Amino acid sequence: MYSLKGKTAIVTGSGRHAGIGEAIALRLAEEGCNVVISDIGKAKGNEFTDEHIGTTSEMDEIVQACENLGTKAIAIPCDVRITKDCENLVNQSVKTFGQVDILVNNAGVGYLMEAFTEFKEESWDAVLDVNLKGAFLCSQAVARQMIASKTGGSIINIASQAAKSGFPFAAAYTASKHGLIGLTRSNAVELGTFGIRVNAVCPNHITTGLGHWQNKFFSDKLGLDYETYLQGIKDRNPLKRTGLVDDIAKAVAFLASDQSSYITGEAMNVTGGEEYH
Ligand SMILES: NC(=O)c1ccc[n+]([C@@H]2O[C@H](COP(=O)([O-])OP(=O)(O)OC[C@H]3O[C@@H](n4cnc5c(N)ncnc54)[C@H](O)[C@@H]3O)[C@@H](O)[C@H]2O)c1
Incomplete structure (x- = not known):
């Protein structure tokens, strides 16, 4: 439908079953896109438990599911908090597929919730590091490659309804997602001249x-x-x-494709009408 044939997409945080990232990867694969499944791969550090993290075996299964749709896919582990990991993610993707056309910054942490007066500094840092700094590092690595190859591209940040409205116990998450909209708009303005469009998608609740x-x-x-x-x-x-994971995946496929060629700097609500602004 969107003719993404021959394009290559990196989807961060796409190595967990039933997640939004998995659905995005599968939808892009269905559109003929080569897909890089990327995730932290295993628990790292004290702040992440296995319960919340995509594992390497899940990543391999999702690669296989993409290939079953008739496209090419690879798994590249990447902790989006680490500059070298993000640079390696882009370099390895280029080595395999020639270039990167689409980056979906989907990796996120949304389970560190505490009353504001009790909110721990390390929880604040953990959430901001993944949700905001991670998107910065991956976008920077991919933008450098898109500019060097003069091919342009589409960067899509998975924000949230919490990028538009406040939520209790979620100071860090809400601040990180509001910040992600700021990053989206700043990058859209700066990178447009290189043919790079930058948009965000803002889902409300989805039972992943x-x-x-x-x-x-x-x-x-x-x-x-x-x-x-x-x-x-x-x-x-x-x-x-x-919402369903595929509701988000469909919006991402649209923003990744030329069907949205005059849309940049947008923060698109996909909330069934719950969020307006
Ligand atoms: N589910 C919802 O209701 C909802 C609503 C709005 C926005 N979102 C956003 O959608 C995105 C996906 O969330 P989900 O609901 O599919 O959750 P999920 O837990 O299934 O997916 C999050 C993924 O991010 C990965 N991740 C965490 N830390 C990472 C790191 N340091 N480096 C690389 N990957 C890392 C995890 O391993 C996991 O695979 C997140 O950004 C989340 O904030 C979710």
């Missing part, structure tokens, strides 16, 4: 691995059972449902 953890966290805080809490989310949404 992370979304499931958030459902449990907020239903406990509100003293509701899980299903009642989830029903409340659906009831306040104009379309009376929660």
Whole structure:
């Protein structure tokens, strides 16, 4: 539909089953795009537990699923907090596919939630380092390559409804996602001259691995059972449902393609009408 045949996309944080990144990778593969599945690959440091991290075997399975759709895919582990990892991610992708046309900054941490007065400095740093600095480092590495090859490209940042509105217990997450919109707009203005478009997608709640953890966290805080809490989310949404990973993947495919060739600096809500501005 979007003719991404022959293009190459890197999707960070795409190595976890049922995640938004996996859905984006599969959707881009369906459009004929070569895909680089990238994730931290294993637990690193004290702040990440295996529960929240895409593993190397999941990455390999997602590569296989992309290839089953008839395109080429590879897995490259990358901790987006580390400059060398991000540079290696781009260099290895170029070595394999010739160039990178699309970067999706999807890696994110959304489970470090604490009351603001108790919010730990290390939690703040962990969230900001992945959600904001990670997007900065990957965008910088890929923009250098896109500028050098004079091919232009599309960078898509997976922000959140929390990039537009405030949420309790989520000071770091909300600040990081608001910051990601700032990075999107600044990069759009600066990189447009090189034919690089930069946009963000802002989902509301989706029950991924992370979304499931958030459902449990907020239903406990509100003293509701899980299903009642989830029903409340659906009831306040104009379309009376929660988002699906493929809702986000479809928006990303559009922003990656020439169908959106005059769109840059945009922060597109994909929230079933719940978020307006
Ligand atoms: N699920 C939701 O409701 C929702 C809503 C709005 C925005 N988002 C955003 O969508 C993105 C994907 O979230 P998801 O719900 O699919 O969660 P997820 O936990 O399934 O995916 C997050 C991925 O990021 C990876 N990651 C974490 N730290 C990393 C690091 N240092 N380097 C590389 N990768 C790292 C994880 O391994 C995981 O694969 C995130 O940026 C999240 O903030 C999610």
